[in-house]
Amino acid sequence: MTNAMAAPLPAQAALEADGLVLALPGRLVLDGVSLALRPGRLTVVVGPNGAGKTSLVDLLAGIRTPDAGRITIGGRPLASYSPRQLARIRAVVRQRPPLPEGFLVAELVATGSGGVVDERVAAALERVGMAPYAERRVETLSGGELQLVDLARALVRATPILFLDEPTASLDPAHQHAVMTIARERVEDGATVLSVLHDLTLAARYADELVVLAGGRIVAHGAPDEVLSEQLLAQVWHYPLEVVRRGERIFIG
Amino acid sequence: MSRSLSAEQAGRAAFRPPGPATADAAAKSTEPASRDTVASALSARRHAQVLTLALALGALALAACSGLVLGAVRIPPGEVIAYFAHPLGLGGSPESSTVAVLGDIRLPRLALSLVGGAALALAGAAMQGTFRNPLADPGVVGVSAGCAAGAAVATVAGVSLGALPGLGAVAASAFVGGLLASLFAYRFARYEGRTEVLTLILAGIAVNAIGLGVLGWMLYIADDAELRSLTGWLLGSFAGAHWRDVALVAALLAVGIVVLQPLARSLDALALGEREASDLGVPVERVRALAIAAASLLTAGTVAVAGSISFVGLVAPHIVRLAAGPGHRFLLPTSAVAGAALCGLADLAARTVALPQEVPIGVVTALVGGPFFLWLVRRARVRAVVVR
Numbered sequence: 354m355t356n357a358m359a360a361p362l363p364a365q366a367a368l369e370a371d372g373l374v375l376a377l378p379g380r381l382v383l384d385g386v387s388l389a390l391r392p393g394r395l396t397v398v399v400g401p402n403g404a405g406k407t408s409l410v411d412l413l414a415g416i417r418t419p420d421a422g423r424i425t426i427g428g429r430p431l432a433s434y435s436p437r438q439l440a441r442i443r444a445v446v447r448q449r450p451p452l453p454e455g456f457l458v459a460e461l462v463a464t465g466s467g468g469v470v471d472e473r474v475a476a477a478l479e480r481v482g483m484a485p486y487a488e489r490r491v492e493t494l495s496g497g498e499l500q501l502v503d504l505a506r507a508l509v510r511a512t513p514i515l516f517l518d519e520p521t522a523s524l525d526p527a528h529q530h531a532v533m534t535i536a537r538e539r540v541e542d543g544a545t546v547l548s549v550l551h552d553l554t555l556a557a558r559y560a561d562e563l564v565v566l567a568g569g570r571i572v573a574h575g576a577p578d579e580v581l582s583e584q585l586l587a588q589v590w591h592y593p594l595e596v597v598r599r600g601e602r603i604f605i606g
Numbered sequence: 607m608s609r610s611l612s613a614e615q616a617g618r619a620a621f622r623p624p625g626p627a628t629a630d631a632a633a634k635s636t637e638p639a640s641r642d643t644v645a646s647a648l649s650a651r652r653h654a655q656v657l658t659l660a661l662a663l664g665a666l667a668l669a670a671c672s673g674l675v676l677g678a679v680r681i682p683p684g685e686v687i688a689y690f691a692h693p694l695g696l697g698g699s700p701e702s703s704t705v706a707v708l709g710d711i712r713l714p715r716l717a718l719s720l721v722g723g724a725a726l727a728l729a730g731a732a733m734q735g736t737f738r739n740p741l742a743d744p745g746v747v748g749v750s751a752g753c754a755a756g757a758a759v760a761t762v763a764g765v766s767l768g769a770l771p772g773l774g775a776v777a778a779s780a781f782v783g784g785l786l787a788s789l790f791a792y793r794f795a796r797y798e799g800r801t802e803v804l805t806l807i808l809a810g811i812a813v814n815a816i817g818l819g820v821l822g823w824m825l826y827i828a829d830d831a832e833l834r835s836l837t838g839w840l841l842g843s844f845a846g847a848h849w850r851d852v853a854l855v856a857a858l859l860a861v862g863i864v865v866l867q868p869l870a871r872s873l874d875a876l877a878l879g880e881r882e883a884s885d886l887g888v889p890v891e892r893v894r895a896l897a898i899a900a901a902s903l904l905t906a907g908t909v910a911v912a913g914s915i916s917f918v919g920l921v922a923p924h925i926v927r928l929a930a931g932p933g934h935r936f937l938l939p940t941s942a943v944a945g946a947a948l949c950g951l952a953d954l955a956a957r958t959v960a961l962p963q964e965v966p967i968g969v970v971t972a973l974v975g976g977p978f979f980l981w982l983v984r985r986a987r988v989r990a991v992v993v994r
Contacts, residue, residue, distance in 0.1 A: 414885070416881060416884060416885070435887075436884065436887045436888070436889055437887035438887075440887025441887070444885065445885050447882075449882075451878035451879050451882050453877040453878050453879075453932065454740075454877075454932070455927060455931055456877070456931070456932060457931070459644050459648065460651075460933065461878075464874060464875055464878060464886065464983065465886070467871065468871045468874060468933075468935070469938065470648050474644060475644040475645075478644060484643055484644065485643055486643075486651060487643040487644040488643060488646060489644075489901050505925065510842070525789075530804035606685065
């Protein structure tokens, strides 16, 4: 992917978050989260349901404002970026992809490229294996297909920062790997990528850094190999999960 | 794995965990012709758009030509041509009755029905895009009810804000009433710099109720003559159109196009949802405020001079969307053309189906538009299930 879209903005961008707090009525969603994301690194956030993973993505992407704490992108405060600048710096792929009635697949992806259906759209669709579906209406896609198309919509934007919120939730195992491979490709290209995952085996396999979030706090942060112990898993998920190591690979179930 | 990018990938450092590439390739072998699929998606859409625009323009031409020829007095096409050609020094002079009927009555009426239809349809398309709902129209924020209340107060209570330039007292009052209603609904729904769509719709329902309450009260205390005049206004009519009415609506239409067309991409992004639109850098609040303001102006202006005309703002964009897709760059202007054609044809029907009497155009659009809309919705449903 080229970064032509991000012309005057940096092609690479580090993101730093310090002491993020987010409170909803009657509930502290995030309680002092500090995190640094760097270009060329894939950070994977894992944690039980309700740990605050999606809220963390919302804050880091500038969609919500934290109640306390600060976020900088490329050394500049997040709030100093205009919505349009922000749109060229980061893209978010969500758990539930949008489903705008009447759009063709190619048109949906093209909303990422300013509405122009061009070779970038073709390349992005091809990359996720959805090019043959380009002229289908989006309502006719399955949940998994829609998730792949939404990933293509983010790829077409070629942003230096990419957020993936459970990008593999509706996908079969082969496509889960395909999506994570694409995430790694963006990372090798120098992008800063953060992904939320529920599948710990997948997280262990693709993450450079693993962040374990529980109750709105980071309880562990490091290389997957160091972080993933049966003791920690039992503490965080309250379930006796097994960690099986085979060569360099880690399987959790 | 994509074929065209594979050279690039080969040059890249190997992925850390080897293996997934094979899984990917096994999962979905992309046809080399995939770029053609994207191209053909585009060309299929383009064909549909060209065809739709051609049909809309054809219908507009039909409405314009037949609208000049047909009516209480039939004017032969030759006479119509003579009316237009003679001032240019071509052909013989038309009869004086032709000049009177065409120039003073039929032409301004036709022009008003066309610009009015275009304005209503454009307003409808903008509101549907803003509210992400194909059923929305400017009535959602109370414009029509506000107009009706304004017209009723001016007619019955004699309270009016004085004639605006180029508008009679009733029309001026309707115009202001419609704008006040939508402004009120919008301001009410705005909280901490944001407007919640659901709150806005609920505020619109309340404003509608208030407007209809005022209207009902005025209807109740009106005398027979006032009642008759109000009823006529409520059912809509382009009869007695003046060129100054045409100029007003045409000016509003121009403003509407200038404001709305640049928002087309943003409205497309909004179709994905508010969060996604924000992700894409769209200033959602600003787009919504502008679109609602433009749609309210267009509707209030048209309703002020021609009365309530239902369904055009719903049917015209709906037809265009079904035929040529939801992209607003095409949808907005083409809906305007389709709306002009529909309103022109509806007014022709209003003038001619019950000769020597007229049928109010609001009755025509409702009686023809209603069943047509039902058929359209049904057909779209069936096709959505059967095709693909």
